[in-house]
Amino acid sequence: VTLNPAGKGYGGRSKLPDNLKQLFRSVAMTVPDNDLIAEVLLLAEGFRLARELGRKVVSLFQLSKQLLSPQQHYDWGLRALKT
Numbered sequence: 546v547t548l549n550p551a552g553k554g555y556g557g558r559s560k561l562p563d564n565l566k567q568l569f570r571s572v573a574m575t576v577p578d579n580d581l582i583a584e585v586l587l588l589a590e591g592f593r594l595a596r597e598l599g600r601k602v603v604s605l606f607q608l609s610k611q612l613l614s615p616q617q618h619y620d621w622g623l624r625a626l627k628t
Contacts, residue, residue: 579603
């Protein structure tokens with residue numbers, strides 16, 4: 546577990562003190578299935594071909610992430626996919 550402080554002077558994550566670390570349990574994380582998430586979001590909006598369109602949107606995001614220059618204002622993650 547790490548601290549993620551907010552503010553202008555954000556210098557990265559810092560370790561949580563041991564007395565607070567004892568209060569938390571370990572959690573396993575997995576990579577989200579962006580294809581499925583895009584499909585469900587498009588289905589909820591009423592798209593009939595949501596599966597095909599969702600795959601294309603996800604591949605567009607992946608290609609953009611790979612091919613465009615890495616800049617701070619580019620966001621190709623799940624948050625941008627959902628918006």
